[in-house]
Amino acid sequence: MVEETPWQQALRYANRANPYPFYEELRKTPVARQPDGTYVVSTYREIVTLLHDPRVSSDPRKCPAPAPATAKGSAEPAAEVAPTEGAPPEPSIITCDPPEHDRDRRTMTPHFVGPPDSPHLIAGLEPEIRRIVDGLLEHMRGRTRIDAVDDFAYPLPVTVICKVLGVPLEDEPRFHQWIQTALDAWEFGSDPASEEFRSRLAGANEAMREFGQFAAGLFDRYARQPGPGMLSAMVNEEGPEGRMSGGRLVSNALLLIFAGHETTVNLIAHSVLTLLRHPDALEKLRRRPELIVSGVEELLRFESSVQFWPTRSAVQDIAIAGTTIPKGAPIFLAYGAANRDPEQFTDPDELDLERPDNQHLGFSQGIHFCFGAPLARLEVQSAVGEFVRRVENPRLVEDPPPYRRNQIFRGPRHVLVDIDGVHD
Numbered sequence: 001m002v003e004e005t006p007w008q009q010a011l012r013y014a015n016r017a018n019p020y021p022f023y024e025e026l027r028k029t030p031v032a033r034q035p036d037g038t039y040v041v042s043t044y045r046e047i048v049t050l051l052h053d054p055r056v057s058s059d060p061r062k063c064p065a066p067a068p069a070t071a072k073g074s075a076e077p078a079a080e081v082a083p084t085e086g087a088p089p090e091p092s093i094i095t096c097d098p099p100e101h102d103r104d105r106r107t108m109t110p111h112f113v114g115p116p117d118s119p120h121l122i123a124g125l126e127p128e129i130r131r132i133v134d135g136l137l138e139h140m141r142g143r144t145r146i147d148a149v150d151d152f153a154y155p156l157p158v159t160v161i162c163k164v165l166g167v168p169l170e171d172e173p174r175f176h177q178w179i180q181t182a183l184d185a186w187e188f189g190s191d192p193a194s195e196e197f198r199s200r201l202a203g204a205n206e207a208m209r210e211f212g213q214f215a216a217g218l219f220d221r222y223a224r225q226p227g228p229g230m231l232s233a234m235v236n237e238e239g240p241e242g243r244m245s246g247g248r249l250v251s252n253a254l255l256l257i258f259a260g261h262e263t264t265v266n267l268i269a270h271s272v273l274t275l276l277r278h279p280d281a282l283e284k285l286r287r288r289p290e291l292i293v294s295g296v297e298e299l300l301r302f303e304s305s306v307q308f309w310p311t312r313s314a315v316q317d318i319a320i321a322g323t324t325i326p327k328g329a330p331i332f333l334a335y336g337a338a339n340r341d342p343e344q345f346t347d348p349d350e351l352d353l354e355r356p357d358n359q360h361l362g363f364s365q366g367i368h369f370c371f372g373a374p375l376a377r378l379e380v381q382s383a384v385g386e387f388v389r390r391v392e393n394p395r396l397v398e399d400p401p402p403y404r405r406n407q408i409f410r411g412p413r414h415v416l417v418d419i420d421g422v423h424d
């Protein structure tokens with residue numbers, strides 16, 4: 001029997017709750033060629049180097065040999081979907097390179113943060129975020145057991161991203177289903193020739209097609225009658241770079257809906273889980289609530305919501321860490337492993353809410369640095385800060401909890417918590 005590589009072991013569902021021993025093994029070869037030809041980069045220094053190297057592309061159209069889970073579909077939802085039947089799929093900002101990346105990101109930014117002279121849209125959401133968190137905690141009153149995912153981590157980001165974008169919240173069950181179908185299908189390490197894999201991928205492609213039609217329908221509606229939120233602004237307002245084409249509008253809308261909540265849900269759920277596993281840290285945060293700002297950064301370093309990103313490839317041969325990544329090879333940047341790299345972080349497996357100089361890669365770095373980071377930070381600080389302050393005597397019911405299947409967006413499916421109450 002062929003022995004599995006540390007990366008293949010880390011990808012196994014059985015190891016989803018604790019991939020860290022395999023990451024430790026993986027980091028011994030900072031740039032590790034896998035049997036399928038993918039190069040997995042797991043050390044902090046090498047990832048940062050490649051994030052700033054123009055010979056690394058994020059555009060799957062430039063990769064002649066995509067990794068298995070992306071071979072017939074895409075691990076990135078937006079790129080697969082065309083607005084109209086038969087049109088070629090167009091990239092979102094996460095799957096293209098400069099100059100188109102920079103042009104599209106510049107076009108989107110003022111609609112998200114506000115125009116250059118008053119970039120306060122995100123900060124202005126704070127009272128609303130607090131109100132939503134408050135409502136969710138009020139709902140827990142009188143209960144003795146909650147699910148920190150379904151009752152808390154999920155509803156906040158989804159409500160907020162719907163508001164920011166102008167997506168009707170009533171449509172949430174539909175896009176939730178499409179996203180879950182896609183996430184469950186994009187599993188790395190599956191046999192791409194197997195019937196089961198093909199059928200899951202076909203389901204995912206159909207889900208993403210419907211999701212794309214849904215977004216195209218929203219743009220059509222807003223083009224006829226402008227409404228609140230970023231999508232309406234993107235279709236109606238002309239910025240210095242002009243307007244995006246229909247296909248790009250749809251791809252970026254899907255990216256925003258998707259990235260705007262999946263990752264944040266996982267960070268809130270992991271934060272609750274991690275703090276309940278570290279009672280000293282929980283108590284410290286209760287006594288010193290101002291630590292929530294550095295605390296959330298540390299929680300993201302400790303359990304990264306995006307474990308790796310799979311659309312990069314080498315556009316030229318790249319010599320790094322004693323290896324040459326050949327032109328055309330897929331490159332996975334394993335943020336989850338780099339965030340526990342002892343060469344960068346002292347005692348990386350310790351949770352330190354006051355960790356100095358915490359330059360983690362939870363939001364990446366360079367030109368693809370997370371577009372939504374200011375919003376995500378605001379939401380998670382508010383949610384976790386209030387949970388710690390108001391929920392009485394929370395105890396984990398099941399440890400480890402069950403995990404979602406997806407390896408990129410790693411997070412618990414449920415986190416059951418017994419509580420004594422919720423105070424004001």
Ligand code: HEM
Pocket residue numbers: 058093094095105161255256259260261263264267300304305306309335361362363364367368369370371372373375376
């Ligand atoms: C805790 C929550 C979040 C985490 C951990 C996270 C993480 C990341 C990471 C690691 C990347 C870089 C991927 C790569 O390697 O190319 C990224 C990019 C991105 N994120 Fe987030 N994200 C979060 C929340 C959000 C939110 C709330 C939004 C939207 C409002 C968002 C929108 C985006 C977009 C549009 C990009 C692509 C940026 C580009 O390619 O220029 N993210 N995110």
